[in-house]
Amino acid sequence: MAKNKRSKRLHGLSMQIVPFSEVKELGIPQRVKKILSLILNNKIVVLQGRLRSEEEARLIEDTMALVDHVKNFKGIELAVIEPNIKNAGFFVKMKYGLAKSLIGDTSSMTVIGPASVIKEIKRDPKQLELFFG
């Protein structure tokens, strides 16, 4: 019975993987718009790579503007997980930095979902835990 309840609740949960190649040519407003249009369709977006800090700030700003104008939209949950290279050697860091500057940050992963679907994302340095509401 409990199992049925749970599967009923998660029914219709939709996830969209967005490869880095799909957003790399877009400017900040277009990237944010693309992400938010998916979120407004109740999709959980898994983005290859990560947004730049100014894009994340813009995403929060635009999200707040939408909360004000779109009925039942409560905002987003957002988290990034990236490879831990803090303790890596000089050459590994250099290789990572070079690849990042040439082709963008594709080794990270960003999860963004509607706050009405994702209650909370708990992040520690190594893992992400999604709690559904």
Next chain:
Amino acid sequence: MIRIIKDFSKLFLRRENIRVGFYGPPNAGKTSLANVVCKDWTGEEMGEISKIPHETRHVQFKEKVEIKYKGKSLTFKMVDTPGIATRIDYEDFLKYGLKKKDAKKRAKEATQGIIDAIKWLDDMDAVIIVLDSSQNPYSQVNITIIGNLVARKIPVLIVANKIDLKKADIKKVEAAFPEYEVVGISAKERINLEEFYEALMRLAKKV
């Protein structure tokens, strides 16, 4: 170009004109700390505090706060900002006993407050990020705020507030942000404020 003009103008900025912003997630104690600093050095408080999140929904200022501490002096404009969050649900406020109409109003004001707080980042010379040391510091909002400050080359001091709470864990905050100075305090209980003022002086020197 704007960045270059800003960097250039900083060369001629008098130290007493610096703007120090208080940033962080909601209910971390930004206004509590701002009140402590204001009360200590101007005799007045900065703003209302509450257990209900998003009590500060407008950017608040205190002009010319002058700190004289251990022979050093610092005058600055203090800017207390609304807590930055990625979600606002008026129903969360109902749990604190607010009426539906008031909760909706609070939510509307809170969303605008967040937008304003982000816009104000450009105008800061230094920022104190206030975190609740009893909460998980690895939140994307904290990382986003710090990332934006780094991109703007704005010096940062992290204050791990509420160290009087049992669940407080300063080491976790330090581990989350190893590149920044972290000062553990309790604004409410006035714990470790001397260390905070010393760190504030060091922060102002970086401007």
